Amino acid sequence: MRCEGEKFLQEQMPNRKVxxxxxxMLDKYITGDVNRISPEAPVPVSIVTRQRAVLGGxxxxxxxxxxxxxxxxxxxxxxxxxxxxxIKNLLAEVGIDSVGLMxxxxxxxxxxxxxxxxxxxxxxxxxxxxxxxxxxxxxxxDKWIERLKENHIDSIVISDYGKGLITESLSQRIIQAAxxxxxxxxxxxxxxxxxxxxxAYAITPNLKELSxxxxxxxxxxxxxxxxxxxxxxxxxxxxxxxxxxxxxGLTSIQxxxxxxxxxxxxxxxxxxxxxxxxxxxxxxxxxxDLSMKTVLTIANVAAGISVSHVGTxxxxxxxxxxxxxxxxxxxxxxxxxxxxxxxxNKIKEWQSKxxxxxxxxxxxxxxxxxxxxxLIQAASLGKHLIVGLNTDSSVRRLKGEHRPxxxxxxxxxxxxxxxxxxxxVLFDEDTPAQLLSELCPDIxxxxxxxxxxxxxxxxxxxxxxxxxxxxxYSTTGIISHIQKGTN
Numbered sequence: 001m002r003c004e005g006e007k008f009l010q011e012q013m014p015n016r017k018v019x020x021x022x023x024x025m026l027d028k029y030i031t032g033d034v035n036r037i038s039p040e041a042p043v044p045v046s047i048v049t050r051q052r053a054v055l056g057g058x059x060x061x062x063x064x065x066x067x068x069x070x071x072x073x074x075x076x077x078x079x080x081x082x083x084x085x086x087i088k089n090l091l092a093e094v095g096i097d098s099v100g101l102m103x104x105x106x107x108x109x110x111x112x113x114x115x116x117x118x119x120x121x122x123x124x125x126x127x128x129x130x131x132x133x134x135x136x137x138x139x140x141x142d143k144w145i146e147r148l149k150e151n152h153i154d155s156i157v158i159s160d161y162g163k164g165l166i167t168e169s170l171s172q173r174i175i176q177a178a179x180x181x182x183x184x185x186x187x188x189x190x191x192x193x194x195x196x197x198x199x200a201y202a203i204t205p206n207l208k209e210l211s212x213x214x215x216x217x218x219x220x221x222x223x224x225x226x227x228x229x230x231x232x233x234x235x236x237x238x239x240x241x242x243x244x245x246x247x248x249g250l251t252s253i254q255x256x257x258x259x260x261x262x263x264x265x266x267x268x269x270x271x272x273x274x275x276x277x278x279x280x281x282x283x284x285x286x287x288x289d290l291s292m293k294t295v296l297t298i299a300n301v302a303a304g305i306s307v308s309h310v311g312t313x314x315x316x317x318x319x320x321x322x323x324x325x326x327x328x329x330x331x332x333x334x335x336x337x338x339x340x341x342x343x344x345n346k347i348k349e350w351q352s353k354x355x356x357x358x359x360x361x362x363x364x365x366x367x368x369x370x371x372x373x374x375l376i377q378a379a380s381l382g383k384h385l386i387v388g389l390n391t392d393s394s395v396r397r398l399k400g401e402h403r404p405x406x407x408x409x410x411x412x413x414x415x416x417x418x419x420x421x422x423x424x425v426l427f428d429e430d431t432p433a434q435l436l437s438e439l440c441p442d443i444x445x446x447x448x449x450x451x452x453x454x455x456x457x458x459x460x461x462x463x464x465x466x467x468x469x470x471x472x473y474s475t476t477g478i479i480s481h482i483q484k485g486t487n
Contacts, residue, residue: 005294008285009321014069016284019148021100021141021174022058022159022166022188024076025110025128026083027312029054034117046117055090056112058159060312061188064280066094067314073153075100075144077131077165083109094314100144107131110163131164138170145177153183155286157279158197160190168196175200184286188279189213194236201286202240203232204279210243220245222260229253242282242296244275244303250296257353261296263304277306277315298324337389337412337424340438346423347386347439356382359441359461361432363390365404367414370469377467378445379420386441387415387424388432397430436460 032046055063062074074096078084080103087109091098113125148156156178160166171187175198178185184201192212197203210228211218218228229241233253241253249263281299301323305315338346347357360378364371364387379385389412395404404411408426416424427435436444436457444461452464 023161023163025057027056079109162190358382361388
């Protein structure tokens with residue numbers, strides 16, 4: 001089916017306005033060929049072949065947002081030095097509004113130098129110093145926030161790398177000012193003192209950061225992540241905790257729902273900056289009507305693109321759209337119906353989130369306009385539509401020995417390919433009563449002139465809906481028309 005995220009990616013994302021404030025860095029990459037060991041010490045000798053500089057830290061999050069097509073504003077500290085000047089130039093190249101940059105003569109721009117050989121990181125050199133911000137800097141940030149309000153900003157990212165800018169006082173000023181205007185604030189956290197992030201819209205720790213916060217090692221397992229996430233959510237009055245879990249993907253924890261979104265297995269060259277890519281996706285979609293499942297899936301897609309490159313990489317929106325389409329295309333065309341056991345588990349999960357499950361059934365032998373119209377109407381009654389499909393033997397008992405025209409797997413393929421259908425399950429009985437007793441959907445839908453009290457299996461659903469068939473369409477009529485044409 002066409003995913004709800006596709007229109008957002010193509011049409012709405014370029015119109016989003018996102019602000020980033022935090023510890024700005026410059027990432028330098030020195031790439032070389034290694035084919036000998038130094039005679040001076042047992043270390044490899046790298047013959048330098050390439051050098052490049054890219055935006056890092058909070059600036060990398062901003063660069064990812066710019067690559068997604070958003071209008072981006074950034075605030076942070078840089079030094080009055082060569083690396084600070086390079087950051088200004090790189091921000092200007094990708095069209096990021098840098099009015100919020102504060103250039104200080106007594107501050108050295110945080111810089112990380114990575115030495116690479118054969119696409120692998122051999123060594124990292126960090127040039128940094130923590131800075132005690134003054135009241136004057138807080139005043140400048142206040143002015144920047146007021147300017148954001150005038151620009152009708154959609155969301156704010158606090159990117160904290162523990163270098164000194166994001167104090168509790170400054171963080172709370174940002175969060176409170178944003179909350180007053182209904183602007184979501186998303187935090188990339190650092191350290192153990194998360195009081196400074198209190199009442200933020202969302203926080204996005206990795207596994208280590210979550211463990212540091214709760215004071216014990218959190219295993220990379222669903223239950224452990226959920227328990228720790230709920231603890232943090234309640235303690236700091238957050239709306240969302242999104243945990244990045246490396247190869248296990250992402251987990252979103254809210255007060256009334258938990259969603260685990262596994263990552264796709266793939267080659268990984270470098271995880272540097274992948275968290276910033278995830279944050280960029282979350283920030284563009286914060287406060288929209290998109291489901292969290294869709295948001296997490298798109299974030300996983302973007303992160304997958306990021307880690308397939310060496311070094312920090314700003315993922316273009318076009319690349320996300322292309323990969324997203326491929327993933328949703330695979331999901332839309334299922335070659336086999338789902339098992340009853342697997343479907344029961346899915347339905348329980350959907351219902352636990354308060355999502356309405358609709359069930360209908362039929363032979364759907366030759367799929368026609370009447371079928372599709374009916375299924376679209378059925379799907380509109382809830383969040384998920386399940387179709388019970390009669391097996392070939394069941395159809396023969398109901399329709400005669402010359403039916404079905406199409407076998408059960410072909411029919412399942414056709415029905416499941418419809419955008420409005422979530423799952424197709426086969427049943428071999430003459431009626432779906434046994435199947436319904438196991439699935440227990442919220443709404444049972446029948447077509448035609450049935451009365452609710454006559455619908456078989458109604459006792460296993462919370463409600464029954466009767467939809468009229470579309471006149472002028474029937475499989476029997478199509479078959480008859482074909483037969484007349486061949487006589």
